[in-house]
Amino acid sequence: MLTPTITSLLIFLIAHLLVAVSGSDTYSRDDFPQGFVFGAGSSAYQVEGAADQDGRTPSVWDTFAHAGHAHGANGDIACDGYHKYKEDVRLMVDTGLEAYRFSISWSRLIPNGRGPVNPKGLQYYNNLINELISHGIQPHVTLYHFDLPQTLEDEYQGWLSRKIVKDFTDYANVCFKEFGDRVLHWTTVNEPNVLVLGGYDLGFFPPGRCSSSAFGLNCSRGNSSTEPYLAAHNILLAHASVARLYKNKYLEKQQGFIGLNIYTFGVIPLTNKTEDKVAAQRVRDFFIGWFVDPLMYGDYPTSIKKNAGSRIPAFTNLESEWVKGAFDFLAVNYYSTLYVKDKSSSVKREDRDVIADMGVEIIGSRDNTSTFEFPVSAWGLQEVLEYFKQVYGNPPLYIHENGQLTPRNSSLEDWPRVKYLNECIGRLHDAIRNGSNTRGYFIWSFIDAFELNYGYDSSFGLYYVDRDDPELSRQPKLSALWYSHFLKREGIISNGVMEQDKYLSTHSNAKLFKY
Numbered sequence: 001m002l003t004p005t006i007t008s009l010l011i012f013l014i015a016h017l018l019v020a021v022s023g024s025d026t027y028s029r030d031d032f033p034q035g036f037v038f039g040a041g042s043s044a045y046q047v048e049g050a051a052d053q054d055g056r057t058p059s060v061w062d063t064f065a066h067a068g069h070a071h072g073a074n075g076d077i078a079c080d081g082y083h084k085y086k087e088d089v090r091l092m093v094d095t096g097l098e099a100y101r102f103s104i105s106w107s108r109l110i111p112n113g114r115g116p117v118n119p120k121g122l123q124y125y126n127n128l129i130n131e132l133i134s135h136g137i138q139p140h141v142t143l144y145h146f147d148l149p150q151t152l153e154d155e156y157q158g159w160l161s162r163k164i165v166k167d168f169t170d171y172a173n174v175c176f177k178e179f180g181d182r183v184l185h186w187t188t189v190n191e192p193n194v195l196v197l198g199g200y201d202l203g204f205f206p207p208g209r210c211s212s213s214a215f216g217l218n219c220s221r222g223n224s225s226t227e228p229y230l231a232a233h234n235i236l237l238a239h240a241s242v243a244r245l246y247k248n249k250y251l252e253k254q255q256g257f258i259g260l261n262i263y264t265f266g267v268i269p270l271t272n273k274t275e276d277k278v279a280a281q282r283v284r285d286f287f288i289g290w291f292v293d294p295l296m297y298g299d300y301p302t303s304i305k306k307n308a309g310s311r312i313p314a315f316t317n318l319e320s321e322w323v324k325g326a327f328d329f330l331a332v333n334y335y336s337t338l339y340v341k342d343k344s345s346s347v348k349r350e351d352r353d354v355i356a357d358m359g360v361e362i363i364g365s366r367d368n369t370s371t372f373e374f375p376v377s378a379w380g381l382q383e384v385l386e387y388f389k390q391v392y393g394n395p396p397l398y399i400h401e402n403g404q405l406t407p408r409n410s411s412l413e414d415w416p417r418v419k420y421l422n423e424c425i426g427r428l429h430d431a432i433r434n435g436s437n438t439r440g441y442f443i444w445s446f447i448d449a450f451e452l453n454y455g456y457d458s459s460f461g462l463y464y465v466d467r468d469d470p471e472l473s474r475q476p477k478l479s480a481l482w483y484s485h486f487l488k489r490e491g492i493i494s495n496g497v498m499e500q501d502k503y504l505s506t507h508s509n510a511k512l513f514k515y
């Protein structure tokens with residue numbers, strides 16, 4: 001499968017790894033704690049395809065993509081993972097993955113959103129899980145990755161209604177009952193913070209509701225001042241209900257773990273002025289605290305309650321009790337850092353949305369040298385891990401997403417991705433050495449998927465998917481080989497040094513493996 005170019009680059013790469021392991025800030029697979037897992041991930045709508053096959057019904061993502069909101073692309077076929085799962089697990093084995101994170105399509109398993117289970121959907125997830133387990137790959141399953149059954153959106157506006165709590169709990173019950181004998185790691189909702197901001201404040205994610213979008217979208221329905229807070233509240237109650245169900249009905253027998261995925265940023269105040277430092281803390285409150293504070297303490301952060309006033313639902317005593325402590329681990333998705341500056345003036349506006357409630361100006365990143373790639377901001381990952389350690393008492397964490405974006409059809413020699421991943425794993429290693437309770441690390445994504453923000457224009461995969469080939473063949477990128485090399489502890493290669501010298505003399509980014 002490897003092209004000659006890739007093979008020769010791999011030799012350079014391995015030579016570089018040898019450089020890395022001889023330095024001071026270096027790491028290898030064996031430097032991580034006992035039980036730590038390295039994996040990669042995907043989500044149902046982004047890889048499965050087979051959107052209308054074997055009884056699956058549309059999710060809000062199908063509807064949104066078909067309305068042209070995803071770069072004109074959709075997940076009808078995606079990577080055809082529904083039919084190619086065996087091949088993909090084979091690639092995981094080749095790569096040396098220890099764990100694989102994927103999500104279940106609710107509308108494939110329960111096409112009406114509630115009620116009868118679709119036997120073909122059940123069969124598919126059983127097959128996938130069995131294939132993983134039989135190859136020693138640990139499944140990490142996300143119940144909800146932005147893909148609400150459209151039928152529940154139509155019936156009662158999905159997350160805006162309290163009715164979602166029961167339907168989500170019943171869906172989770174089916175998953176625990178059918179798959180929980182083999183799946184030990186569950187997260188309920190992926191990135192609820194992105195879901196409520198994208199879906200109900202800014203409108204760039206389904207269901208695309210907003211009343212005043214900073215993105216200039218057509219906000220014909222929704223209310224950016226109130227709906228994000230309402231949806232978030234219902235998500236927390238649904239999460240807590242599912243965690244409670246697991247604890248009461250399945251924990252004793254299955255001995256698994258429940259978590260929630262949070263989208264995180266490294267946050268840096270633009271200046272050392274007190275108001276910018278306070279603004280940076282507000283950003284952490286709104287991105288992390290909005291969901292993690294209720295799980296830790298049973299209530300929202302003070303800054304959010306203050307700025308959102310009566311627009312944020314208050315927890316009743318009973319709700320607060322349910323939500324508090326309703327997790328075994330937290331999952332962190334990390335990509336980049338933000339510079340922020342105080343903009344308290346926005347909190348005075350009458351019609352303000354969540355972003356205005358935050359009272360900050362987000363400057364982006366200082367080191368953004370490319371419009372495509374995230375700036376290499378691996379230290380932001382370390383900062384986030386430290387934040388959970390210092391502020392929340394060091395709960396068990398999984399990094400469930402981390403990765404680098406490149407134009408999808410750019411070179412298989414994806415140096416920017418290798419550089420990014422290498423630096424992030426290095427920072428993770430530093431954080432663990434400094435006491436972080438992180439238990440696993442998953443690259444987003446295993447293969448080039450339908451990307452929710454980029455369609456098929458840009459992607460994160462370790463494997464390229466050739467969309468011009470009717471077979472949708474997969475090819476390893478350099479990053480897949482690099483990761484594999486790391487995971488399999490393959491450190492030695494002959495004549496590497498010579499090749500390395502040649503490489504160093506012709507490439508500018510020669511410090512690739514020093515972070």
Ligand SMILES: *[C@@H]1O[C@H](CO)[C@@H](O)[C@H](O)[C@H]1NC(C)=O
Binds near residue numbers: 218220
């Ligand atoms: C925006 O929404 C209005 C009202 O629903 C509709 O008439 C119009 O066609 C929409 N415009 C676009 C560009 O979608």
Ligand SMILES: *[C@@H]1O[C@H](CO)[C@@H](O)[C@H](O)[C@H]1NC(C)=O
Binds near residue numbers: 211224225
């Ligand atoms: C949003 O809801 C609030 C509270 O019901 C209301 O005061 C406000 O006018 C609504 N905003 C929009 C844009 O509909």
Ligand SMILES: *[C@@H]1O[C@H](CO)[C@@H](O)[C@H](O)[C@H]1NC(C)=O
Binds near residue numbers: 270271272
């Ligand atoms: C803020 O203060 C720290 C410590 O004194 C300093 O290292 C940093 O450069 C300052 N940042 C800015 C933006 O001035």
Ligand SMILES: *[C@@H]1O[C@H](CO)[C@@H](O)[C@H](O)[C@H]1NC(C)=O
Binds near residue numbers: 365367
């Ligand atoms: C980041 O990149 C954008 C687009 O190229 C540019 O407009 C912006 O000024 C950059 N931000 C910083 C802080 O350099």
Ligand SMILES: *[C@@H]1O[C@H](CO)[C@@H](O)[C@H](O)[C@H]1NC(C)=O
Binds near residue numbers: 386390435
């Ligand atoms: C390491 O942990 C200590 C104690 O929590 C903390 O004070 C320090 O800032 C951490 N170091 C880094 C580099 O994050």
Ligand SMILES: *[C@@H]1O[C@H](CO)[C@@H](O)[C@H](O)[C@H]1NC(C)=O
Binds near residue numbers: 409410457
């Ligand atoms: C890659 O895709 C972009 C659009 O996504 C297109 O403009 C470009 O020509 C393509 N390049 C190659 C080498 O196919």
